[in-house]
Amino acid sequence: MSLTVFNPATEQPIAELAQAGVEETDAAVARAKEAFKTWRHVAPADRARLLRRLATLVEEHQEELAQIESQNVGKPIAGARGEVGMVAQVFHFYAGAVDKFHGETIPVAGGVDFTFREPLGVVGLIVPWNFPLNIASWKLGPALACGNTVVLKPAELTPLSALRLGELALDAGIPEGVINIVVGPGSTVGNRLVEHPDVAKIGFTGSTEVGRRVMQGAAATIKRVTLELGGKSANVIFADADLEKAAAAAPYSVFDNAGQDCCARSRILVEASAYDRFLELLVEATRNVKVGDPRDERTEMGPLISAAHRETVASFVDSEPLFRGDVPDGPGYWYPCTLIEARSSDRIAQEEVFGPVAAVIPFTDEADAITIANDSPFGLSGSIWTRDGARAIRVARSIDTGVLSLNSNSSVRVSTPFGGFKQSGFGRELGMHALEGYSEIKNVYMSTEG
Numbered sequence: 001m002s003l004t005v006f007n008p009a010t011e012q013p014i015a016e017l018a019q020a021g022v023e024e025t026d027a028a029v030a031r032a033k034e035a036f037k038t039w040r041h042v043a044p045a046d047r048a049r050l051l052r053r054l055a056t057l058v059e060e061h062q063e064e065l066a067q068i069e070s071q072n073v074g075k076p077i078a079g080a081r082g083e084v085g086m087v088a089q090v091f092h093f094y095a096g097a098v099d100k101f102h103g104e105t106i107p108v109a110g111g112v113d114f115t116f117r118e119p120l121g122v123v124g125l126i127v128p129w130n131f132p133l134n135i136a137s138w139k140l141g142p143a144l145a146c147g148n149t150v151v152l153k154p155a156e157l158t159p160l161s162a163l164r165l166g167e168l169a170l171d172a173g174i175p176e177g178v179i180n181i182v183v184g185p186g187s188t189v190g191n192r193l194v195e196h197p198d199v200a201k202i203g204f205t206g207s208t209e210v211g212r213r214v215m216q217g218a219a220a221t222i223k224r225v226t227l228e229l230g231g232k233s234a235n236v237i238f239a240d241a242d243l244e245k246a247a248a249a250a251p252y253s254v255f256d257n258a259g260q261d262c263c264a265r266s267r268i269l270v271e272a273s274a275y276d277r278f279l280e281l282l283v284e285a286t287r288n289v290k291v292g293d294p295r296d297e298r299t300e301m302g303p304l305i306s307a308a309h310r311e312t313v314a315s316f317v318d319s320e321p322l323f324r325g326d327v328p329d330g331p332g333y334w335y336p337c338t339l340i341e342a343r344s345s346d347r348i349a350q351e352e353v354f355g356p357v358a359a360v361i362p363f364t365d366e367a368d369a370i371t372i373a374n375d376s377p378f379g380l381s382g383s384i385w386t387r388d389g390a391r392a393i394r395v396a397r398s399i400d401t402g403v404l405s406l407n408s409n410s411s412v413r414v415s416t417p418f419g420g421f422k423q424s425g426f427g428r429e430l431g432m433h434a435l436e437g438y439s440e441i442k443n444v445y446m447s448t449e450g
């Protein structure tokens with residue numbers, strides 16, 4: 001069965017691929033299992049050198065990869081270049097981490113005790129369509145650095161950049177079988193990886209609903225899982241904040257990637273005493289978001305990924321918005337930037353829309369802000385805007401979320417841990433913490449008694 005891949009900005013097909021099924025998935029796992037026998041013993045300096053070469057090849061092919069990602073996801077080209085730049089940085093970081101992540105010696109009676117960080121074996125990496133190459137690299141980097149071999153399953157809608165990365169990995173000299181890429185449906189390929197007895201771990205990024213299924217499926221073989229799931233993050237604006245700066249930043253934190261961002265601060269919480277002024281600034285800043293052709297260097301927001309997804313996004317907007325932006329005429333799965341006034345209990349404030357729709361919610365004081373921020377099954381990201389440093393820290397400590405930024409809306413950096421609380425998942429990606437999820441601690445005791 002073949003798979004047609006589309007450009008969401010033109011609605012035109014851009015590639016036709018063969019789809020894998022269970023049999024091809026099993027063959028990929030078998031190749032990865034065979035390659036693990038030698039890859040696990042590759043000297044750390046050599047493994048680092050191969051990852052560094054891959055990073056360099058990604059840099060050299062930045063424009064090509066950015067064009068693929070832009071056409072396949074509908075991402076504005078300038079942002080796509082930045083994402084590919086991060087992919088290269090991720091491989092550089094984990095090349096440098098190979099020989100800096102190690103065991104310890106522990107004082108014990110009668111001998112010595114030491115630990116090793118062992119690779120897990122074959123790991124299955126399942127990724128979504130919103131940041132296909134970035135999220136794949138966040139898993140590939142630490143998995144390979146620790147000495148695992150992988151089977152990577154990209155999302156059906158966006159397999160192209162992963163396939164090109166696989167070719168670059170071979171060009172870099174990473175041996176065949178170390179990285180295996182299987183294109184096919186989640187219900188067959190993804191599910192088979194979850195069930196396969198020779199797969200030691202699943203690194204999953206996607207929806208909370210599928211994440212739940214992955215966790216259930218993994219139970220049968222006690223597979224390790226890292227789950228990076230959905231979000232409904234709060235952007236908390238106190239009245240004493242630099243309102244101009246907060247309002248200028250807010251649209252980017254919801255409408256970037258057309259809102260198809262697990263870190264989207266899609267709940268904008270505003271202190272009542274500053275509500276009217278902030279709203280004025282927010283509407284103005286949202287009006288200025290440049291929506292249009294992803295090939296245009298100035299474009300800030302492209303289309304949604306598919307017609308079906310646009311329908312889902314539209315189903316959330318059932319009241320008159322505070323603001324609705326413009327979209328281009330003609331083909332493309334466009335959806336306008338939309339601001340909706342809401343209460344915390346409303347569906348729009350509780351469920352992940354995964355589109356350019358933000359709920360604006362007033363709050364009365366610090367305690368109310370914390371209550372509303374935590375009134376969510378998710379806990380992935382968020383921002384706090386205030387000029388009071390002590391309050392910023394107090395509120396940051398009180399919000400149940402994995403990643404926060406103060407007076408900023410930045411979410412991910414190569415060297416810092418990223419991941420969720422509550423139903424946003426568990427385990428951490430990026431930074432040195434990600435290596436913990438791709439290795440197993442082995443403890444060895446040796447008697448020194450004569």
Ligand code: NAD
Binds near residue numbers: 128130131213420
């Ligand atoms: P999805 O859950 O539908 O799919 C994710 C991946 O899982 C795809 O590759 C899909 O083919 C596969 N899959 C589907 N069914 C499967 C099954 N039964 N077994 C195994 N694999 C299966 O998610 P999506 O629509 O591609 O992506 C959007 C979601 O991803 C959003 O909820 C978003 O918040 C989340 N996301 C989270 C993060 C994070 O780091 N927390 C990052 C990006 C996206």
